[in-house]
Amino acid sequence: MNCFELDTISHRYDRETVLQDVTLQLEPGEILGLFGHNGAGKTTTIKLILGLMTPSAGRLSVLGGEAGDPRVSQHIGYLPENVMFYPQLTGREILAHFARLKGASPAQVPELLSQVGLADAMDARTRTYSKGMRQRLGLAQALLGKPRLLMLDEPTVGLDPVATADLYRLLRQLRDEGTGIVLCSHVLPGVEPYIDRAAILTSGALKAVGDLPSLRRQADMPVTLDLTPAGDVEALETAVNSATRGHEVVVRQGDGRLTVEVAPQQKMSLLQGLMASGAIADLSIHQPSLEDIYVHFIGDGGLAHRGGAQ
Numbered sequence: 001m002n003c004f005e006l007d008t009i010s011h012r013y014d015r016e017t018v019l020q021d022v023t024l025q026l027e028p029g030e031i032l033g034l035f036g037h038n039g040a041g042k043t044t045t046i047k048l049i050l051g052l053m054t055p056s057a058g059r060l061s062v063l064g065g066e067a068g069d070p071r072v073s074q075h076i077g078y079l080p081e082n083v084m085f086y087p088q089l090t091g092r093e094i095l096a097h098f099a100r101l102k103g104a105s106p107a108q109v110p111e112l113l114s115q116v117g118l119a120d121a122m123d124a125r126t127r128t129y130s131k132g133m134r135q136r137l138g139l140a141q142a143l144l145g146k147p148r149l150l151m152l153d154e155p156t157v158g159l160d161p162v163a164t165a166d167l168y169r170l171l172r173q174l175r176d177e178g179t180g181i182v183l184c185s186h187v188l189p190g191v192e193p194y195i196d197r198a199a200i201l202t203s204g205a206l207k208a209v210g211d212l213p214s215l216r217r218q219a220d221m222p223v224t225l226d227l228t229p230a231g232d233v234e235a236l237e238t239a240v241n242s243a244t245r246g247h248e249v250v251v252r253q254g255d256g257r258l259t260v261e262v263a264p265q266q267k268m269s270l271l272q273g274l275m276a277s278g279a280i281a282d283l284s285i286h287q288p289s290l291e292d293i294y295v296h297f298i299g300d301g302g303l304a305h306r307g308g309a310q
């Protein structure tokens, strides 16, 4: 059974359509990165899955049931973008309160607080917590009751690099135990190794979905080769031009080396030509990163999309 299945979902607020024909699934034991600029529709998508609103069009099922059904909601954990807690209560008291609301066992409260790195701070009032500590408490709250679907909105905001790495390790462990996880973010650097698939949302439309190799195929962006000449760089450039056999490539010279941008489908024939030429001493190959692919799909007008501050 899928964690959720969105089938051509659209959503309007008043007059504005903010999601258009979004089709997306999440399997158990999978981490999906949901990426998009400010106002792209990430939070709206999450709210629909949580059952806080009903879509204007399309079909939606969550954990095999209806979004918003309490029998479904009890298996969902959600960390909102901005977490706020009663400042006078301790982390332990707050989590125990949420455990009661969710019908989860209070026995797991100290264990969860330790898991998110708040073992030493669980009896301090949350008004003394830093932003990162509040974020960790929010994460512990989302993990109550061992959810089968976990949705995290900007979970790394406020976390230092060590805490961020801890968070990703924890998410992997949950994923390996079968939890389906959605990670919404505009912070792409560093996230690539921790997600199984990415979905890129722009102005309410899903532009691309898949694992990194599939996104690279969908983006069809050039591969960059850094070439070190065996002799002089001009001879290498001649070899590149002859090996490309009229296909378009971008060639730049610098520091006695050549940088060549080539279409993915031409890469192997270019490499074979270069190897046969004897003009090349060494090379490195750079595939587009998740960030490059994201920028490609968001488009040059990326800044124009970004309604709010980053």
Ligand SMILES: Nc1ncnc2c1ncn2[C@@H]1O[C@H](COP(=O)(O)OP(=O)(O)OP(=O)(O)O)[C@@H](O)[C@H]1O
Pocket: 013, 014, 018, 036, 037, 038, 039, 040, 041, 042, 043, 044, 045, 186, 308
């Ligand atoms: N309650 C609302 N009423 C009207 N419009 C709304 C409402 N909530 C969101 N919107 C609009 O819907 C669009 C999508 O917003 P959403 O919050 O889903 O984007 P987001 O991708 O989560 O953005 P961010 O990264 O800035 O949090 C935006 O244009 C936003 O202004």
